[in-house]
Amino acid sequence: MQTIFTDGLCIGAGLAGERAALEMAEAGFEVICLSLVPARRSHSVAAQGGMQAALGNCAMGEGDCPDVHFEDTVKGSDWGCDQEVARTFVDTAPVEMRRLAHWGVPWNRVVPGPKTYYKGGKAFEKVEAEEKSGLINARAFGGTAKWRTCFASDGTGHAVLYTMDNRAAQLGVTVVDRTEAIALIHDGENCLGAIVRCLRTGELVTYLARATMIATGGFGRIYRNSTNAVINDGGGCIIAQDTGLVPLGNMEAVQFHPTGIVPSDILVTEGCRGDGGTLLDKDQQRFMHEYEPEKAELASRDVVSRWMTHHMRQGKGVQSPYGEHLWLDIRHLGEEHIRTKLREVDEICQSFLGVDPVDSLIAVRPTQHYSMGGVRTDGTGAAYGLKGLFSAGEACCWDMHGFNRLGGNSLAETVVAGGIVGKTMAEFLAGCEVSFPTATIRDIEKREQERMDGLLSNVGGDGEDAFQVREAMFDVLDYAAGIYRNGTDLERGVAELQEIHQRSLNVSLKSNGLGANPEIALALKLPGMVRLALSVTYGALMRTESRGSHTREDHPERNDRDWLNRTLAYWKPGAELPLLEYEPASPSMAIPPGDRGYGGGKIISADEPKPSE
């Protein structure tokens, strides 16, 4: 097997992976990024809205500072986040936005003078200050006290990723595209690289590295309907959990975005509502202000998604061949605003729905969108369980989002955490020597080669169809681990997923599996995907409270007495269920648990006595 050696190995070449790679490259280390697709096609590219950073340049951001951003983030997380990590993030974000400007991101800039803006469908006026002219501008996003989201039209992810990849090219970072890491190499204590499958030839290659990073994004594609790119099937989380040593944090914390379009599940940005768009029901009436008088359409995503689902359950949904949905209305923002500031939205509506949002309503419903959970790391980005393994971005549970992340906080996290973790990795590389035990490496190579050969030698066998097994997994997550959850469905879901896990281990290929064949790629990954699904579902079953995006109909209260903690899901070799452990949500609480100010719901406070048995 071909072996490649490097100092730093980033699995994933989206914003987090490349940002970290740049830190290592700038420190003089050799770095290789692996990517399923050319770097610029990574899912970071699809982020439309923007990045939150408390620059406070625009009129509606006046008085903003990291403290206010911190408070919004902690409340948004429903006190599930690590507050020290959230603090680091909000303090670093403004500098990182300026760095991106220096590298070439065409941020939208402040234009002085009076301007009309919309809130809840009504027009208001603001005046941008002369002395702020030309500084980085910001727009409104849900769950924030100030306008804080820096943006480049509505292609922020695209603009930043292209700039980042330009910078990577400038510094000579190698990106090997069409490759997929299928296992981590480790000796029980140290991570030593990865076994990687070439998606052109189907061959395995060994990458040995002194420091390895997982930056593969979210795992939304374990759900049938997701706004995520089709490559977001959790590959990095799978190989970390497969070590049996590295836990995944808070897998039950899954975000549903309020505005996935129907039928194709493509996201239209929260910027639509930030800019004044409203949600309407089948009678074309607004409803969010009735549930959330203060924030209305701009409450946090978990809250808006929940009320939308609730409203549809009240019979207010619009019926369609693709199921029920609601309407997003941006018509009153006017043609000029829609065609320029919300252009990607305009294009999505025209290209995929065949409607013009200037004079038509947009069919939307809550759709799986973001994985708060992932590879659990400490505040520096070092993974639990293995030395030399790091993680950042959506693949990671760093954990600044807790049980719900705010719009604009994750795109900002990719570059902020990428920078911080990249720095950690550069320091690690400067101070460490690693020995590579050849027998261990050979054993792992052999194991993975045999796994692949097993599939290739049984083409046309009587095993399971990979696509059908995946459908079965989709079915379970749909009824058990969606927006509303309950003990009965979760228990049934866990049992069914255990059966599906067994089926996933017994797949036979229908096609020959050679080269870039997609069937074998799925077959190799499927058991790991089902384990992720089990980690979500089992974690959700055990967490008998409602916090952020995790809503239990049978436990509607947030329970700070028993559940102010983070789930850690290990998968021990040969196990049928994840092993769940718990750790405190945050080492310290600069903001003690309280009311978010939106979302309603009862809270069982930390000092409330337990009911007597």
Add this chain to the structure above:
Amino acid sequence: MARTLRFHVFRYNPQDPASTPHMDAYVLDETESMTLYIALTRIREEQDPSLMFDFCCRAGVCGSCAMVINGRPGLGCHTKTADLPERITLLPLPFFKLVGDLGVDTGTWFREMYTRVESWIHTEKQFDPASEEERMDNETAEQIYELDRCIECGCCVAACGTARMREDFLGAAGLNRLARFMIDPRDQRSDKEYFDVVGNDQGIFGCMGLLACEDVCPKHLPLQDQLGYMRRKMAMNALTRILPWKK
């Protein structure tokens, strides 16, 4: 009444010694709002799990799924079957190296392109984390963004007559990329430095002006304008070189 669609798809797996280039036919009942993404995914999952194609964002922003659709390069994800006849012929993009069936290697070509045009900000200035960002006129920022919208799908190069004849042609995507940096005040390259990159047959003078690039660009980038802009600018630059008193 729902139509029955007939797909004729190019097939070849370079990694399979038994494979030869040929066309395969698939039949599918059309559903409402069907796109080529939905159709091809269904064909793979229900009829032929070996079928290779590249979708990623499936939302028209990542550029993975360019292919030749009934003779015309375009993105599979935002092509609605309702806009096509019942018989749909799908071929991989020409010019790029074939990975398999409809999948081609655009990544390698684009990486080489942006190394050649040095697709990054050239500046002597060091980033100072303690100071305010440099100010920029919003109109300038919006103009840069306008040219930054290229998604590197490869349609423009696949449709380009010059690229067929000379492999080293930068293509509309490469020229547009350089134009993006030329209008960016943060990039301190001189006109001469830009000229050295594109003032030749691999660059702006290779273009025959067929302009299929602009016709097929799924992001509707003003590729023709960029070409004209750069030619004028480069012509001025060339003139100042020839005429000694203009130096």
